[in-house]
Amino acid sequence: MIPTLLFVAFVVMMLMGVPIGAALGLAGAACIALANSDAQWFGLLAVPQNFYAGLGKYPLLAIPMFVLVGSIFDRSGVALRLVNFAVAIVGRGPGMLPLVAIVVAMFLGGISGSGPANAAAVGAVMIAAMSRAGYPAAFSASVVGAAAATDILIPPSVAFIVYSVLVPGASVPALFAAGMIPGILAGIALIVPTVWMARKHKMGAHEASLPRPELWKSFVEATWGLAAPVLILGGMRAGWFTPTEAAVVAVFYGLFVGMVIYRTIQVRDLFVILRESGELSAVILLVVSLAGIFAFSLSTLGVIDPVTKAIVNSGLGEYGVLALLILMLITVGMFLDGVSIFLIFVPLLWPIVQYYKWDPVWFGVILTLKVALGQFTPPLAVNLMVSCRIAGVRMEETVRWVGWMLFSMFLVMMAVIAWPELALWLPRYLGY
Amino acid sequence: MSNIHEQAGPETAAADHDEKTVVPLKIEDWLTVIVMGLLSLITFANVLVRYFTDQSFAWTEEFSVFLMIVLALVAGSASVARNRQIRIEYFADSGSDKRQRALARFGSIMVFLLFALIAVLSARVVWDDYRFGETSPGIGVPQWWYTIWLPVMSVAIAGRALGLFIRRGRRS
Numbered sequence: 001m002i003p004t005l006l007f008v009a010f011v012v013m014m015l016m017g018v019p020i021g022a023a024l025g026l027a028g029a030a031c032i033a034l035a036n037s038d039a040q041w042f043g044l045l046a047v048p049q050n051f052y053a054g055l056g057k058y059p060l061l062a063i064p065m066f067v068l069v070g071s072i073f074d075r076s077g078v079a080l081r082l083v084n085f086a087v088a089i090v091g092r093g094p095g096m097l098p099l100v101a102i103v104v105a106m107f108l109g110g111i112s113g114s115g116p117a118n119a120a121a122v123g124a125v126m127i128a129a130m131s132r133a134g135y136p137a138a139f140s141a142s143v144v145g146a147a148a149a150t151d152i153l154i155p156p157s158v159a160f161i162v163y164s165v166l167v168p169g170a171s172v173p174a175l176f177a178a179g180m181i182p183g184i185l186a187g188i189a190l191i192v193p194t195v196w197m198a199r200k201h202k203m204g205a206h207e208a209s210l211p212r213p214e215l216w217k218s219f220v221e222a223t224w225g226l227a228a229p230v231l232i233l234g235g236m237r238a239g240w241f242t243p244t245e246a247a248v249v250a251v252f253y254g255l256f257v258g259m260v261i262y263r264t265i266q267v268r269d270l271f272v273i274l275r276e277s278g279e280l281s282a283v284i285l286l287v288v289s290l291a292g293i294f295a296f297s298l299s300t301l302g303v304i305d306p307v308t309k310a311i312v313n314s315g316l317g318e319y320g321v322l323a324l325l326i327l328m329l330i331t332v333g334m335f336l337d338g339v340s341i342f343l344i345f346v347p348l349l350w351p352i353v354q355y356y357k358w359d360p361v362w363f364g365v366i367l368t369l370k371v372a373l374g375q376f377t378p379p380l381a382v383n384l385m386v387s388c389r390i391a392g393v394r395m396e397e398t399v400r401w402v403g404w405m406l407f408s409m410f411l412v413m414m415a416v417i418a419w420p421e422l423a424l425w426l427p428r429y430l431g432y
Numbered sequence: 433m434s435n436i437h438e439q440a441g442p443e444t445a446a447a448d449h450d451e452k453t454v455v456p457l458k459i460e461d462w463l464t465v466i467v468m469g470l471l472s473l474i475t476f477a478n479v480l481v482r483y484f485t486d487q488s489f490a491w492t493e494e495f496s497v498f499l500m501i502v503l504a505l506v507a508g509s510a511s512v513a514r515n516r517q518i519r520i521e522y523f524a525d526s527g528s529d530k531r532q533r534a535l536a537r538f539g540s541i542m543v544f545l546l547f548a549l550i551a552v553l554s555a556r557v558v559w560d561d562y563r564f565g566e567t568s569p570g571i572g573v574p575q576w577w578y579t580i581w582l583p584v585m586s587v588a589i590a591g592r593a594l595g596l597f598i599r600r601g602r603r604s
Contacts, residue, residue, distance in 0.1 A: 017524020018539045019517030025546045041556070048554035048582060055504060056497050064471060064503060241479060248475040271465055275507075278464035279516065282507030287518055289504060290546075335520050380522055 002034050003303040020340050025051075025290035031297035047293055054292020055285060058244070059172060062161050063113075063288075064281035065247030069156075069254060070112035071277040074121045075265055076258035078225035082107060083125050085222035088213040095198035097133050097207055098143045099191055101126040105147035106187040109154035110229030111250065113161075115338075115375050119148035119383045123390040131391075133207040135198070138397035142376075145384035145398070146190050146405040149372040152338055153183030155233060156243065159338040159371060162288065163364045166346045170360040172243045173236060174432035178361045178423040182369060182416050189412045193404035224257045237430065284339055291343035298347060308351040318356050322417065325349065326370060333374020337382055341371055362416075365423040369413040376402055453513055453595055460510035460588075467503045471496060494570030498578050505585035512543055513592040536600045544593035551586035558583060 010027040014020060029047050036043030073079075086100040105122045112118055123144045130140040152159040155176030164172045198204055232250050235241045241249060258265035265273070298304055311321060332341060346367075353363050375383045378395050384402070388395050416422045450457060474492055511517060515536070524535040558579045560566075566575035 013542065014520050015523055016538060017519050017521060017535045018542045019519045021517060022539070022543045022546045025550075026542060029546070029549060041553070044549075044553055045557060048550055048557045051550060051554075051582070052501070052579075055501050058493050058497055061471070061475070061496055061500050064468065064500065065475065068468065068472065244475060245479045248472055249479060251472050252476055274465040274468040275461050278468040278503055278507040279511050279514075281468075282464075282504045283511050283516060283518055285500065285504035286508045286511075289501075335522065337518060340518055 003031070003301050006031055006034075020336070021287040021290040024287070024294040024344070028290070028293035028295075028297040031301050032293075035297070035300050046296060050292045050296045051289050054295075055289035057165055059161060059165055060285065060288065062156075062172070062244040062247050063158055063284055064277065065244055065251060066113035066156055066158055066161070067117075067281045067284070068273070068277040069247055069250045070114055070117035070121075071273050071280075072251060072254035072258060072265070073108065073111050073228070074117060075269065075273065076225075076254055077262045077264040078111075078222075078228070078254075078257065079104060079108060079121045079125045081218070081222040081262075082225045083129070084213045085218040085226075088215040088218040092208050092210055092212050094202070094204050094207060095195035097126070097130050097135065097204060098140075098194045098198055101130070101140075101143050102147040102150075102187055102190050102194065105144065106150050106154055106183070107225075107229065109148075109151035109183065110156075110233060111254075112151060113156045113158040113247075115148045115151045115372070115383050116386045118151040119144055119386040120390070122148060123387045127387065127391045130204070133210060134205045135203045137391040138393045139197070139203060139401050141384065141387040141391035141393050142398040142401035142405065143190075143194055144390075145376045145381065145387040146402060146409070147187070148383045148387070149375040149409075150183050150187045150190070152368055152372055152375075153179045153186055153365070155179055155183075156247065157368070158284070159342065159368050160364065161243065162339050162342050163346065163367065165288075166342060167350065167360050167364065170364055171432060173430075174361050174427040175364050176233075176236070176243070177427040177430050177432055178365050179368065180426055181422050182365055182412060185412045185415070185422070186369070186372065186409050189408040190405050193408050197401065197404065224261055228253060228257075287340055287343060291340075294344070295347040304348060304351055307348070308355065311352060312355050321352065321356070325352075326366075326413075329367065329370045330373060330377070333371050334377050334380040336374075338368070338371035338375070341374075342367065359420065359424060361427060362420045362423050365416060366413065369409075369416060373406060373409055373413070377406060378402065450514060451599060453592075453599075455591070455595075457510055457513055460506050460513075464503065464507040464510065467499055467506060471499050471503065474499075491570055494568060501578075502581055502585070505581065505589065509585065509589045509592050512540075512589055513596060515540075515596055517543070533600050537597050540593045540597040540600065544590050544597060547586045547590040547593065551583045551590060554579065554582040554586060 006027050010023055013023040029044060032046055033042040033044055082104045083100055086103055090096050090099060101122060105118055108118050108121055126144055127140045131137055157179060160175040160179060161172055164170050164175055228250065231253060232246050235249065236243060236246045255265065316324065329341065329345065353360065375381055378384060378399050384395055384398055388398065474496055478492055519539065525532060558576050561576040561579050567573065568575050568578060
């Protein structure tokens, strides 16, 4: 009875627009107080202790660092030079600019760790370019929003770092490696319907008449950007850096490129960059720490076990349960961002994962794929909101285009469920 | 649709669009910049020292984690004042102006309640740390040097939430 009431209060608070962290913290505190009504101070001293415990983990330090990397590369002018180089390779033709947008978003995914930041960086360059070439603004916004969703799959990824902190037995390097192949598949899955739609609807009529950048010159200009993922991912692979260290090396590399090579970042921009990324990291970290209180209260109330038992004994079978979870999480994913979803649902779902002996790394990739789909499913899509704002269109107008992209990426998720090796082969091959 | 506004790019993130607050947000902003800068420098120094001298700088881990907690609280305080917490905006940011304002006030008073509670409870934890002379596991300094900042910053966050509550009640 008490858990049900509290859960309802929690959901109502969230729907009413109370910050997720506050809703989690208050619901958690209320649970703890009700469960320990006879203890000193109602056992509430566990609240600050769990606030600390939720946050005081060294691996979480990678989050502010990767957010900072994203903010720096966003302003460094790397995206523009990568686009020029990609156009020089594939040439000018119908459907080529959307293809470039997707490939560049995937490539930036190898540098930054969050989808909306990627949508902002790619959108700032590509949406104007695509509109000059004659693509409808709503189509460009759809392509950019969907392409940026590959970011949380392609390492480094803030979502994987949070998942790894929550789940024993899923290390950050293993998750990063596991996201690589599904991330690339997701990108290819977006390219196919995008190019097909562009050709079918004869979009981008002016594209063929635009100048093609010179290959060698654009390659030289793009080298600094091209080297960044090599440094980050290669450095981690070679054992030079931990994920946190790789992020901080990328910070200084990005600053060097932006301030010395391209001269797009001035000294006074540093204040804005540090403030913005600090605030954004704090927003994420606060939810992480307050979710710690919520998770603790769930475990003291003992609500997870009965729910788990009910689910596994429901007669749906392993794949029935998985299908149900996917359906539920895709729905939730339209309302909530990935980090919040992980923090709320991973503690709840963990006993189910253990019951069916699912691989924690594989499950993390599936969850992340679901979150990625949610990021560009209208009407409540984080990435699309960013790209629509840049393109100046309403999200309703993108519905016509994103449908096929969603379907195509959904097939990738099905493939990863059917063939877990798609996610698990690379981390095993690399020895994580 | 939980949305992180600042990711929408520089044009929406400009600090000059801030609403006026009684206590200037510059305080939190400067602290955020300093802590972020320190965190990057310490971690980077760690990498360099390890490569060039074979020595581990591992004791800095404790300090870095502490700085990260400070970052979450200090920059979190600014994000509360700017109303940039992750939240579901679908229902709260639609409908009549009156409804939107009422929901915004409800949200901010809940944030106030939570952090007021954390401030009281964590003050008690600090008192215990001080009374029993707890020392930190890594560097061995008194634990309350670290824990004291949770009640202090919780009061600040609660204050920011209260400020937002008042501003949302005033504006038409």
